[in-house]
Amino acid sequence: MGLASARQTLNVVIMSQPIEVDLLIVGAGPTGLYAAYYAGFRGLSVAIMDSLPQAGGQISALYPEKMIYDVAGYPEIKGQLLVDALVEQVAPFEPQYLLGHRAESLVSTEDYVDVGSHRDLTVRAKAVIITGGIGTFTPRPLPDAETYEDHGLRYFVPKLDDLKGLDVLIVGGGDSAFDWAQSLEPIAKSITLIHRRDKFRAHEGSVAKVLAGPTEVMTPWEVGRIIGDPDVTSVEIFHSGNADRRTLQIQSVVAALGFTADLSAFATWGLEQHKRHIVVDPTMRTNLTRVFAAGDIIDYKDYWDAKVRLISVGFGEAATAVNNSVVTIDPTKKVFPGHSSDPH
Numbered sequence: 001m002g003l004a005s006a007r008q009t010l011n012v013v014i015m016s017q018p019i020e021v022d023l024l025i026v027g028a029g030p031t032g033l034y035a036a037y038y039a040g041f042r043g044l045s046v047a048i049m050d051s052l053p054q055a056g057g058q059i060s061a062l063y064p065e066k067m068i069y070d071v072a073g074y075p076e077i078k079g080q081l082l083v084d085a086l087v088e089q090v091a092p093f094e095p096q097y098l099l100g101h102r103a104e105s106l107v108s109t110e111d112y113v114d115v116g117s118h119r120d121l122t123v124r125a126k127a128v129i130i131t132g133g134i135g136t137f138t139p140r141p142l143p144d145a146e147t148y149e150d151h152g153l154r155y156f157v158p159k160l161d162d163l164k165g166l167d168v169l170i171v172g173g174g175d176s177a178f179d180w181a182q183s184l185e186p187i188a189k190s191i192t193l194i195h196r197r198d199k200f201r202a203h204e205g206s207v208a209k210v211l212a213g214p215t216e217v218m219t220p221w222e223v224g225r226i227i228g229d230p231d232v233t234s235v236e237i238f239h240s241g242n243a244d245r246r247t248l249q250i251q252s253v254v255a256a257l258g259f260t261a262d263l264s265a266f267a268t269w270g271l272e273q274h275k276r277h278i279v280v281d282p283t284m285r286t287n288l289t290r291v292f293a294a295g296d297i298i299d300y301k302d303y304w305d306a307k308v309r310l311i312s313v314g315f316g317e318a319a320t321a322v323n324n325s326v327v328t329i330d331p332t333k334k335v336f337p338g339h340s341s342d343p344h
């Protein structure tokens with residue numbers, strides 16, 4: 001499954017009804033996605049909540065086009081292709097993706113855990129695994145452009161087809177900006193990419209591809225103001241080094257200016273924390289009943305310098321967390337899942 005198709009498949013879920021599942025995973029980064037696979041393999045119904053409108057966590061948000069060299073079994077793999085493979089691996093178990101929902105509250109009881117999102121969705125689960133990584137990501141906003149959100153200004157493009165036939169302005173010089181340009185080239189009518197510096201932070205290979213393609217790349221240029229009422233109809237841009245100004249006929253602006261990360265949501269849930277990380281024991285249990293955690297967000301109790309924040313480590317912790325949650329959910333079950341290669 002390619003980048004474009006993965007992004008289009010996992011649409012933002014808008015729900016107001018309470019839902020019930022065996023296992024809720026908070027965080028759809030690589031750790032959460034792999035945990036969802038393992039939950040399916042163990043026969044649990046599973047939902048994955050993420051504040052972002054896309055799965056993939058840090059990989060999809062920060063370095064989708066970068067090569068990763070230290071994931072077991074892959075001598076090298078492009079970030080987004082790893083995410084696509086994780087999404088594909090869990091797909092047969094039909095997890096419920098609750099994208100665009102920031103988990104804000106958690107109440108754990110002897111029998112269940114309730115998690116509430118900022119859009120008033122409540123999920124009741126028999127166990128929860130928190131795989132919140134470095135926290136919720138908020139896109140860095142384009143200054144003075146708030147009124148154009150939902151009127152042509154976007155920070156994500158979960159459905160590429162929404163930009164079909166439009167003149168698109170992409171703002172930014174990192175991997176995401178170049179990734180959006182490549183994904184949108186076959187769909188948009190025209191693409192202009194502007195960046196306020198002459199140098200890009202994006203992977204050299206993606207920059208070279210975009211420079212060789214139909215996207216017009218302009219540096220060093222910045223957004224002056226967006227024009228249109230209420231929808232974007234044009235954008236005034238200015239040259240960072242002189243007074244040169246131009247007005248581009250644009251119907252959609254994609255701002256890819258990076259993200260800020262925020263872990264504060266978890267601080268009010270009664271979880272034991274160490275330097276803002278969630279403390280777990282070797283079974284990945286937290287101090288709260290029926291609540292587990294795995295991946296970048298954790299620290300190991302009493303071994304404060306032992307945690308290694310890498311994708312491969314998160315995968316192992318995901319399997320440990322799920323297999324131990326299975327026994328919490330049904331004490332007649334075993335922690336060891338058997339082998340996936342065994343006939344079943």
Ligand SMILES: Cc1cc2nc3c(=O)[nH]c(=O)nc-3n(C[C@H](O)[C@H](O)[C@H](O)COP(=O)(O)OP(=O)(O)OC[C@H]3O[C@@H](n4cnc5c(N)ncnc54)[C@H](O)[C@@H]3O)c2cc1C
Nearest residue numbers: 027029030031050051057058103133134135295296310311
């Ligand atoms: C530039 C860069 C390069 C890297 N390169 C490598 C590499 O080569 N190899 C390697 O192994 N690792 C690498 N890493 C680290 C790797 O990306 C992380 O270890 C990995 O992403 C951790 O996965 P995770 O699922 O635990 O957390 P994350 O990837 O951070 O995912 C957490 C998810 O939880 C969501 N979330 C957080 N809080 C909430 C909430 N309250 N409600 C709902 N959702 C929430 C977030 O939106 C996010 O999607 C790199 C990191 C960066 C930044």
